[in-house]
Amino acid sequence: MKIWIKNATIITVNENFDVLKNSHVYIEKNKIVHVGKKIPFVPDKIINAKNKVVMPGLINSHTHIAMTLLRNFSDDISLEEWLFKNVFPVEDKLSKEDIYYGAKIGIIEMIQNGTTAFNDMYFFTESIVKAADELKIRAMIGRGMSNADQNVVEEIYNLVRNNKTELISFNIAPHATYTNNKNGLKLALNLSKELKLPIHIHLNETKNDSKKCIKDFKKTQLQLLNDLGYLERHLILAHSIWISNADLHLIENKNVSLVHCPISNAKLASGIMGVNEYLKRGINVSIGNDGPSSNNTLDMFQEMKFASLVSKLKENNPKGLDARKIIEMATVNGAKALGYNNLGRIKKDYLADLIIIDISNISHTPNNNIVNSIIFSTTGYDVDTTIVNGKILYENKKFKIINQNEINKTIKIVNSITKKFK
Amino acid sequence: MKIWIKNATIITVNENFDVLKNSHVYIEKNKIVHVGKKIPFVPDKIINAKNKVVMPGLINSHTHIAMTLLRNFSDDISLEEWLFKNVFPVEDKLSKEDIYYGAKIGIIEMIQNGTTAFNDMYFFTESIVKAADELKIRAMIGRGMSNADQNVVEEIYNLVRNNKTELISFNIAPHATYTNNKNGLKLALNLSKELKLPIHIHLNETKNDSKKCIKDFKKTQLQLLNDLGYLERHLILAHSIWISNADLHLIENKNVSLVHCPISNAKLASGIMGVNEYLKRGINVSIGNDGPSSNNTLDMFQEMKFASLVSKLKENNPKGLDARKIIEMATVNGAKALGYNNLGRIKKDYLADLIIIDISNISHTPNNNIVNSIIFSTTGYDVDTTIVNGKILYENKKFKIINQNEINKTIKIVNSITKKFK
Numbered sequence: 001m002k003i004w005i006k007n008a009t010i011i012t013v014n015e016n017f018d019v020l021k022n023s024h025v026y027i028e029k030n031k032i033v034h035v036g037k038k039i040p041f042v043p044d045k046i047i048n049a050k051n052k053v054v055m056p057g058l059i060n061s062h063t064h065i066a067m068t069l070l071r072n073f074s075d076d077i078s079l080e081e082w083l084f085k086n087v088f089p090v091e092d093k094l095s096k097e098d099i100y101y102g103a104k105i106g107i108i109e110m111i112q113n114g115t116t117a118f119n120d121m122y123f124f125t126e127s128i129v130k131a132a133d134e135l136k137i138r139a140m141i142g143r144g145m146s147n148a149d150q151n152v153v154e155e156i157y158n159l160v161r162n163n164k165t166e167l168i169s170f171n172i173a174p175h176a177t178y179t180n181n182k183n184g185l186k187l188a189l190n191l192s193k194e195l196k197l198p199i200h201i202h203l204n205e206t207k208n209d210s211k212k213c214i215k216d217f218k219k220t221q222l223q224l225l226n227d228l229g230y231l232e233r234h235l236i237l238a239h240s241i242w243i244s245n246a247d248l249h250l251i252e253n254k255n256v257s258l259v260h261c262p263i264s265n266a267k268l269a270s271g272i273m274g275v276n277e278y279l280k281r282g283i284n285v286s287i288g289n290d291g292p293s294s295n296n297t298l299d300m301f302q303e304m305k306f307a308s309l310v311s312k313l314k315e316n317n318p319k320g321l322d323a324r325k326i327i328e329m330a331t332v333n334g335a336k337a338l339g340y341n342n343l344g345r346i347k348k349d350y351l352a353d354l355i356i357i358d359i360s361n362i363s364h365t366p367n368n369n370i371v372n373s374i375i376f377s378t379t380g381y382d383v384d385t386t387i388v389n390g391k392i393l394y395e396n397k398k399f400k401i402i403n404q405n406e407i408n409k410t411i412k413i414v415n416s417i418t419k420k421f422k
Numbered sequence: 423m424k425i426w427i428k429n430a431t432i433i434t435v436n437e438n439f440d441v442l443k444n445s446h447v448y449i450e451k452n453k454i455v456h457v458g459k460k461i462p463f464v465p466d467k468i469i470n471a472k473n474k475v476v477m478p479g480l481i482n483s484h485t486h487i488a489m490t491l492l493r494n495f496s497d498d499i500s501l502e503e504w505l506f507k508n509v510f511p512v513e514d515k516l517s518k519e520d521i522y523y524g525a526k527i528g529i530i531e532m533i534q535n536g537t538t539a540f541n542d543m544y545f546f547t548e549s550i551v552k553a554a555d556e557l558k559i560r561a562m563i564g565r566g567m568s569n570a571d572q573n574v575v576e577e578i579y580n581l582v583r584n585n586k587t588e589l590i591s592f593n594i595a596p597h598a599t600y601t602n603n604k605n606g607l608k609l610a611l612n613l614s615k616e617l618k619l620p621i622h623i624h625l626n627e628t629k630n631d632s633k634k635c636i637k638d639f640k641k642t643q644l645q646l647l648n649d650l651g652y653l654e655r656h657l658i659l660a661h662s663i664w665i666s667n668a669d670l671h672l673i674e675n676k677n678v679s680l681v682h683c684p685i686s687n688a689k690l691a692s693g694i695m696g697v698n699e700y701l702k703r704g705i706n707v708s709i710g711n712d713g714p715s716s717n718n719t720l721d722m723f724q725e726m727k728f729a730s731l732v733s734k735l736k737e738n739n740p741k742g743l744d745a746r747k748i749i750e751m752a753t754v755n756g757a758k759a760l761g762y763n764n765l766g767r768i769k770k771d772y773l774a775d776l777i778i779i780d781i782s783n784i785s786h787t788p789n790n791n792i793v794n795s796i797i798f799s800t801t802g803y804d805v806d807t808t809i810v811n812g813k814i815l816y817e818n819k820k821f822k823i824i825n826q827n828e829i830n831k832t833i834k835i836v837n838s839i840t841k842k843f844k
Binding site for chain 1: 490491492493494495497498499500501504527530531534685688689690691693694717718719720721724727728730731732734735737738739740741742744745782784785786787788789790791794795797798799801803829833836837839840843
């Protein structure tokens with residue numbers, strides 16, 4: 001389909017971070033084919049974006065989407081207690097079908113809130129693939145590995161080899177260094193090489209897991225991964241709060257992305273990532289919501305505002321991360337984390353993943369600075385339209401990809417699944 | 423009017439923090455007359471609150487509501503630079519009428535987001551009184567004083583003596599110790615005594631203003647206020663981040679309320695209030711959005727979530743402030759700050775300021791814990807209905823107190839006022 005989005009304010013997130021007023025975006029099939037003032041062709045569909053902002057879709061680059069099932073299930077508790085005492089026992093009760101519905105409700109929430117792609121790690125991954133494919137969101141999905149056995153390896157082979165989707169790619173996802181021994185980590189690395197897939201792992205999330213690695217392996221997590229050969233791969237490192245400065249050279253000039261999950265990291269009192277230091281060294285940093293159970297929403301706008309606020313606290317400096325840096329983290333840096341070099345900008349030849357935001361409402365009045373308002377005043381509810389790969393998934397705050405009856409049915413089923421937790 | 427709110431989940435915020443399922447609230451005139459299971463009278467109006475939460479209205483207990491005009495005007499900057507270089511020069515250009523429209527758009531946003539009362543400090547206070555009175559929100563309003571001259575004193579006399587509103591009370595508002603000399607502070611104290619009004623002041627917001635007081639007055643801010651006699655008055659102390667532990671005994675067992683404004687305090691890199699320490703000592707702590715220019719929204723739900731998250735970071739403890747404490751801060755503690763002992767709970771004989779929240783939507787699915795969901799998953803957009811003093815101001819997400827044309831006109835005017843800032 002050929003789509004003309006007209007009269008928009010465009011936050012392009014191009015290399016100059018140009019913000020265009022009263023301009024147009026043209027989409028043909030799954031690509032952006034023109035951005036600017038002129039009108040190159042007759043479209044199949046016109047979207048009027050007067051008084052609205054067009055920007056690249058947000059990329060939630062670390063989550064466990066099916067954990068939506070555990071939203072508000074266990075709060076005000078540390079990562080270790082939360083994970084081992086509360087989360088893992090409940091996860092044992094979840095079926096393949098439960099995971100499908102958990103992923104589905106989470107993906108619906110993401111599309112509504114302007115997220116167009118996500119990077120996942122969980123189990124019953126075929127259910128997550130099914131939900132993502134049905135709802136036409138872009139995704140990179142990984143099967144969590146904790147000293148994985150042959151069944152898990154078979155599952156991964158099947159997942160990758162039988163993939164018939166257009167928008168879903170895969171990663172190899174050893175859970176963490178504290179849930180894998182050296183053989184588990186080596187197995188994951190070998191799979192990554194064999195299947196030519198990136199590696200997605202939790203790294204230095206808490207002081208405790210950082211200490212545990214030194215105790216168990218006599219080296220830091222990055223040293224351990226480096227010695228094994230991980231740092232020659234495309235790596236996605238979630239959290240990365242407690243990386244020691246002495247190790248930073250190991251990830252400079254590598255295909256490594258760190259994922260900042262500030263709400264989850266605060267909620268579990270894990271700490272605050274030193275984002276500015278990483279960015280200054282040229283390391284790619286993106287943003288993720290983490291699982292909705294430690295957040296407890298899937299609103300990347302809330303995550304971006306919080307990223308700004310905690311950066312100022314962390315550095316004791318009101319400049320902190322400015323709006324531009326944060327928007328880049330949530331868009332083009334996220335695209336890089338997921339392995340795309342033609343995603344995350346409103347730019348000719350880029351993939352047509354974009355969102356339209358209403359800035360004419362009360363909470364954006366007055367609008368003294370449009371870019372800043374995206375960080376400080378916008379929430380997911382201000383998203384009007386979500387387009388992924390040139391397809392309109394959500395328009396004028398209504399889903400196009402799923403009808404209201406099916407949403408209501410999904411809400412009902414998800415609520416009934418939680419009876420298992422009692 | 424007699425209102426029956428039926429079939430609700432009620433977060434009562436009573437002394438036991440009872441959460442009642444499938445229960446009723448009855449309102450007669452401006453009071454709650456019954457809470458529970460039975461049906462005491464035939465109402466004029468029935469509100470069905472099935473799958474919804476009823477809770478006390480939120481109290482924004484420190485703000486400068488007309489600063490909505492400066493939303494997103496100056497971000498990523500320290501308090502001192504922000505205030506002296508950017509804010510004060512622009513404020514000099516604002517007219518009485520501008521302040522009216524700034525207050526009006528801010529109050530509309532608060533009502534939409536479930537805030538039923540606010541505590542203000544600003545200038546052209548008669549305009550703020552006018553906007554609050556027209557929109558029927560509860561308010562305590564103070565005329566900011568910085569070494570006030572006779573004109574300001576006259577303004578305050580007129581404001582208080584000519585008040586014909588039902589829902590508006592006043593405070594005496596010396597801006598801070600760094601914008602007043604000893605005579606300015608004494609003048610405010612005497613006015614407070616003469617007019618029998620509380621005092622509302624910024625206290626220990628930043629490390630710098632705390633140091634400046636010691637330099638200028640050879641004592642801490644609380645010692646200075648204590649020596650002057652402030653601590654025998656009803657005092658509302660905004661921010662209160664850098665109070666020294668040695669001074670805490672000065673405010674124990676006094677009619678003193680501290681107001682936590684965590685978003686503003688992070689945005690300006692002022693610091694994080696040690697709320698738990700204050701609460702443990704029995705000191706009343708409430709929550710405020712501060713001016714929308716340093717936030718940049720008026721959403722108390724966002725403020726509550728952020729209060730939870732930063733408390734966990736501050737204390738390096740995932741328990742931090744739990745959901746109950748934060749809801750109390752935003753309701754009954756706010757009521758105490760504003761001088762009410764019959765406000766902030768869903769309880770017989772309390773004033774009928776309450777809100778109804780939709781928890782049947784996607785971002786509340788599943789709902790494993792209703793109280794926690796209010797802190798971690800709810801935003802102002804989930805507010806369905808806002809009732810102040812028994813009057814429905816907003817119902818089913820539509821304003822009852824102002825029509826859409828007037829809202830649109832207000833948005834237009836507010837946007838046009840900002841042309842002065844260029």
